[in-house]
Amino acid sequence: MRECIRCGEQMKEGCAIRVEGSATGIIMSTKENAMFSGRIGYPKVAICPKCGEVSIYVENVEKLK
Numbered sequence: 001m002r003e004c005i006r007c008g009e010q011m012k013e014g015c016a017i018r019v020e021g022s023a024t025g026i027i028m029s030t031k032e033n034a035m036f037s038g039r040i041g042y043p044k045v046a047i048c049p050k051c052g053e054v055s056i057y058v059e060n061v062e063k064l065k
């Protein structure tokens with residue numbers, strides 16, 4: 001469970017982020033010019049229900065090692 005970095009409250013995980021007005025989603029990569037080989041997937045979002053802090057994180061951290 002993720003804790004809010006600001007207030008320590010348990011964050012609501014597994015939320016999604018969407019870019020309005022665009023058909024393309026946000027994809028993260030470990031290599032700026034190799035979006036497929038360095039691809040680490042879509043970002044996940046956790047939101048703190050107490051203070052509203054938004055945290056964007058990656059579920060599959062194995063690919064970063």
Ligand SMILES: [Zn+2]
Nearest residue numbers: 004007048051
């Ligand atoms: Zn908080």
